[in-house]
Amino acid sequence: MREHGGRLLRAARQYNIPVSEWLDLSTGVNPDNWPAPAIPARAWHRLPEDDDGLVEAARRYYGAPHVLPVAGSQAAIQCLPRLRPRSRVGVLAPGYAEHAHAWEQAGHAVDRVSAEPLLESQAQFDVIVLIHPNNPGGETFGRPALLRLRDALHARGGWLVVDEAFMDATPEASVCANSGDGLIVLRSVGKFFGLAGARAGFVCAAPDLLKSLRDVLGPWTLSGPTRHVAQAAFADVAWQAAARAQLCQRSARLAALLRLHGLAPTAGTAYFQWCRDARAAHLHDALARRGILVRLFDAPSSLRFGLPLNDADYERLGHALGEELR
Amino acid sequence: MREHGGRLLRAARQYNIPVSEWLDLSTGVNPDNWPAPAIPARAWHRLPEDDDGLVEAARRYYGAPHVLPVAGSQAAIQCLPRLRPRSRVGVLAPGYAEHAHAWEQAGHAVDRVSAEPLLESQAQFDVIVLIHPNNPGGETFGRPALLRLRDALHARGGWLVVDEAFMDATPEASVCANSGDGLIVLRSVGKFFGLAGARAGFVCAAPDLLKSLRDVLGPWTLSGPTRHVAQAAFADVAWQAAARAQLCQRSARLAALLRLHGLAPTAGTAYFQWCRDARAAHLHDALARRGILVRLFDAPSSLRFGLPLNDADYERLGHALGEELR
Numbered sequence: 001m002r003e004h005g006g007r008l009l010r011a012a013r014q015y016n017i018p019v020s021e022w023l024d025l026s027t028g029v030n031p032d033n034w035p036a037p038a039i040p041a042r043a044w045h046r047l048p049e050d051d052d053g054l055v056e057a058a059r060r061y062y063g064a065p066h067v068l069p070v071a072g073s074q075a076a077i078q079c080l081p082r083l084r085p086r087s088r089v090g091v092l093a094p095g096y097a098e099h100a101h102a103w104e105q106a107g108h109a110v111d112r113v114s115a116e117p118l119l120e121s122q123a124q125f126d127v128i129v130l131i132h133p134n135n136p137g138g139e140t141f142g143r144p145a146l147l148r149l150r151d152a153l154h155a156r157g158g159w160l161v162v163d164e165a166f167m168d169a170t171p172e173a174s175v176c177a178n179s180g181d182g183l184i185v186l187r188s189v190g191k192f193f194g195l196a197g198a199r200a201g202f203v204c205a206a207p208d209l210l211k212s213l214r215d216v217l218g219p220w221t222l223s224g225p226t227r228h229v230a231q232a233a234f235a236d237v238a239w240q241a242a243a244r245a246q247l248c249q250r251s252a253r254l255a256a257l258l259r260l261h262g263l264a265p266t267a268g269t270a271y272f273q274w275c276r277d278a279r280a281a282h283l284h285d286a287l288a289r290r291g292i293l294v295r296l297f298d299a300p301s302s303l304r305f306g307l308p309l310n311d312a313d314y315e316r317l318g319h320a321l322g323e324e325l326r
Numbered sequence: 327m328r329e330h331g332g333r334l335l336r337a338a339r340q341y342n343i344p345v346s347e348w349l350d351l352s353t354g355v356n357p358d359n360w361p362a363p364a365i366p367a368r369a370w371h372r373l374p375e376d377d378d379g380l381v382e383a384a385r386r387y388y389g390a391p392h393v394l395p396v397a398g399s400q401a402a403i404q405c406l407p408r409l410r411p412r413s414r415v416g417v418l419a420p421g422y423a424e425h426a427h428a429w430e431q432a433g434h435a436v437d438r439v440s441a442e443p444l445l446e447s448q449a450q451f452d453v454i455v456l457i458h459p460n461n462p463g464g465e466t467f468g469r470p471a472l473l474r475l476r477d478a479l480h481a482r483g484g485w486l487v488v489d490e491a492f493m494d495a496t497p498e499a500s501v502c503a504n505s506g507d508g509l510i511v512l513r514s515v516g517k518f519f520g521l522a523g524a525r526a527g528f529v530c531a532a533p534d535l536l537k538s539l540r541d542v543l544g545p546w547t548l549s550g551p552t553r554h555v556a557q558a559a560f561a562d563v564a565w566q567a568a569a570r571a572q573l574c575q576r577s578a579r580l581a582a583l584l585r586l587h588g589l590a591p592t593a594g595t596a597y598f599q600w601c602r603d604a605r606a607a608h609l610h611d612a613l614a615r616r617g618i619l620v621r622l623f624d625a626p627s628s629l630r631f632g633l634p635l636n637d638a639d640y641e642r643l644g645h646a647l648g649e650e651l652r
Contacts, residue, residue: 197550
């Protein structure tokens with residue numbers, strides 16, 4: 001199992017600080033979550049049914065012709081490699097490590113390549129996996145370039161897989177509408193809606209590929225309450241518009257705060273800021289001693305800061321950075 | 327995809343009867359569900375964490391030395407066959423069809439065998455899969471026989487897989503306490519607690535097998551709200567004791583009602599009664615026209631009746647049977 005964010009309970013034990021006292025900036029999840037409504041007893045009681053309207057709501061929200069609900073995009077990441085014979089796979093790196101791991105586990109030949117050389121060497125691969133925008137490096141790609149890449153891969157029976165887990169704040173850059181033969185797009189409900197506990201994601205792809213994926217994943221991959229909440233969240237267009245603006249504002253404020261303390265972000269998205277810094281491991285520990293959890297990467301030595309929620313959180317982070325970095 | 331119970335929405339459209347007007351007896355789920363509490367926002371908002379106490383609660387409830395939470399026992403059913411090289415697999419039949427299907431999909435040689443010949447021919451198999459008590463046939467097995475079978479299979483590197491999805495009303499017959507090398511037990515939260523929408527199940531097995539299963543299934547297979555609800559349900563010992571008694575009473579009352587109308591059950595468990603009858607398809611349709619959904623099996627021609635909840639439901643079923651079978 002790769003290391004993941006969100007290990008707050010472990011940090012609480014390690015640093016002997018109660019969970020409730022932490023400022024957890026270790027995830028890329030929107031800190032201002034969509035307010036999940038009360039769950040009707042029926043959603044707990046009955047087997048989930050495929051034709052409850054969730055798929056139509058997701059198609060509208062993502063603007064995708066065909067979608068399959070999955071238990072978080074993680075489920076699709078683990079399953080997709082099983083749907084191809086042994087292939088040459090180029091995966092954007094550094095990036096969410098589960099992609100390369102899953103393709104390797106399924107027996108494919110995997111190269112981890114940074115953005116520019118990956119696109120330049122596309123002819124060497126049957127499958128290319130991009131995270132867009134990338135996590136933690138924030139790389140983005142233009143739609144024409146992505147569609148050309150899709151065309152080239154598709155012409156030789158290949159796939160372009162685009163993980164758009166952090167795309168909801170910038171829907172204009174999504175290629176969901178183009179998903180289909182040769183282009184598979186993964187979306188995550190957890191990050192934008194702040195519902196990481198719901199374990200809901202969607203795969204946008206050609207119908208025959210979705211059918212194969214569904215056959216492998218089996219029935220009832222989402223719980224009834226999660227289906228209820230996701231469908232309601234997709235319908236709340238006003239909240240979505242406000243959340244997009246707020247994510248961008250919070251992220252810009254975070255970047256400014258980091259710069260103020262001499263920790264200028266290397267890159268960022270609407271969900272996090274990323275700082276390459278030789279002192280990353282030391283600073284991670286120093287912040288944790290103050291009950292502030294951020295995400296540490298070893299290679300390259302760097303920290304990812306998730307978004308503080310409110311003024312008090314920004315002040316607490318700023319104070320800690322001021323003490324540790326002065 | 328095999329046919330499953332719980333297709334109420336489809337029946338509602340087919341028979342043009344609103345969902346709210348149906349008496350749905352098509353599932354084997356406890357109709358008197360454990361009352362799920364309100365979900366703390368934190369459970370929706372944060373990634374689920376493995377060390378939240380759920381595993382310890384499940385170990386106590388099942389009396390098993392080692393357990394792994396899975397997204398319904400269905401997830402384990404689909405995954406287990408991938409953890410063995412090609413094997414000769416004997417699956418109890420008729421029974422929950424997903425078992426045989428999953429082993430076949432993974433490339434194993436599968437024989438579907440009824441209970442007595444399956445145990446007699448055990449030497450022919452590397453893996454034997456039992457559903458205990460069986461669905462829909464209600465077959466049960468003594469613990470000494472199961473442990474002898476486990477010993478014989480384990481001695482040649484084989485597995486005994488026991489699906490105890492319908493075991494919670496009769497915990498004294500469970501072999502969870504014996505799970506470990508050579509014995510894998512599957513449990514379902516949904517049926518006993520009436521939480522089919524939660525998608526929660528547990529695998530009781532040896533630690534190394536659970537680790538392999540976890541590696542294939544990946545992290546966060548249960549949603550945060552489901553983890554919260556399942557842990558609370560395991561702690562509600564008073565409700566569990568009352569539910570065991572009520573399931574047995576409801577099932578006995580259902581059997582008596584069916585007998586009264588000349589439809590003597592062939593077999594049953596605390597969760598359902600099963601009637602082999604040449605008129606099954608006709609009766610299934612006739613009941614559906616009256617807004618009563620039961621489960622139809624083609625081979626052998628039979629109906630499975632889930633438990634009515636209250637007096638009104640019993641009377642409605644009795645009235646319909648009286649009209650159709652007189």
